[in-house]
Amino acid sequence: xxxxxxxxxxxxxxxxxxxxxxxxxxxxxxxxxxxxxxxxxxxxxxxxxxxxxxxxxxxxxxxxxxxxxxxxxxxxxxxxxxxxxxxxxxxxxxxxxxxxxxxxxxxxxxxxxxxxxxxxxxxxxxxxxxxxxxxxxxxxxxxxxxxxxxxxxxxxxxxxxxxxxxxxxxxxxxxxxx
Numbered sequence: 001x002x003x004x005x006x007x008x009x010x011x012x013x014x015x016x017x018x019x020x021x022x023x024x025x026x027x028x029x030x031x032x033x034x035x036x037x038x039x040x041x042x043x044x045x046x047x048x049x050x051x052x053x054x055x056x057x058x059x060x061x062x063x064x065x066x067x068x069x070x071x072x073x074x075x076x077x078x079x080x081x082x083x084x085x086x087x088x089x090x091x092x093x094x095x096x097x098x099x100x101x102x103x104x105x106x107x108x109x110x111x112x113x114x115x116x117x118x119x120x121x122x123x124x125x126x127x128x129x130x131x132x133x134x135x136x137x138x139x140x141x142x143x144x145x146x147x148x149x150x151x152x153x154x155x156x157x158x159x160x161x162x163x164x165x166x167x168x169x170x171x172x173x174x175x176x177x178x
Contacts, residue, residue, distance in 0.1 A: 025120035030073075030080040034095030035115035038103060041096055051092035053165045055158065061097030062149020063159040064090050065142050069171060073098065073138040075178050087172035101141045106130050 041047055041057060048054045064070040071090050076083050084091050103111040110129050114121055123133040132140070149155055172178060 026078040027080060027121060029084065030077045030095060031115050031117070031121055033080065033084065033092070034099040035111065037092055037096035038099035038111070041100070051089055051096075053162065055162045055165075056152070057093070057097055057100065058145065058148040059152060059155060059158045060093045060162055062145050062152075062155070063162060064094060065145050066149055067159075069173075070094055070142070071172060071174075071178060073141075074135060077134070079178065083172065083178055086170075086177060089166045089170055090172060097145055098138075098141045101144050102137070105140075105144070 037051075041052075045057075046054060047057075052060050069090065071083065071087055071094065073094070076087070076091055076094070080091070099111060099115070102114060106129070113129055114126070117125060119125060121134070123135075126132055126134055126137060130137070152158065
């Protein structure tokens with residue numbers, strides 16, 4: 001079992017936070033933030049505030065994917081710290097949904113292993129966990145969330161109502177923002 005201390009403080013395990021306050025690897029924040037949002041949604045599925053504003057997780061994350069406005073995980077993963085604030089509406093909802101997918105599909109042990117890995121989560125590491133590369137996992141999640149989004153009645157009107165909460169200026173766009 002992996003040590004679950006937040007900053008990698010288990011004896012014999014590499015630390016994930018460097019002395020200067022930066023992460024030991026660029027994608028760590030993606031995994032920690034995604035897991036934290038999953039926990040928050042598990043505690044309060046209605047999440048009336050940011051980033052879901054009371055809308056269903058599947059509506060919000062599904063909207064970003066089906067509208068073509070999702071930030072590809074292979075871009076946001078290594079650039080999490082850089083893109084997190086300016087792209088927060090997309091980044092937070094996508095990460096939370098992706099961790100929900102991992103948790104529901106591969107189980108809690110895999111979710112915890114990925115969130116608190118003592119080494120950088122790479123294709124080789126995810127292949128050890130679930131016999132999938134990160135890109136394969138990303139594609140599976142997109143199919144999963146797209147299907148869940150499509151199964152919700154009145155999705156278009158729900159997505160439109162959600163978009164009224166998120167002004168266009170805060171939506172990050174490929175080629176402009178990343």
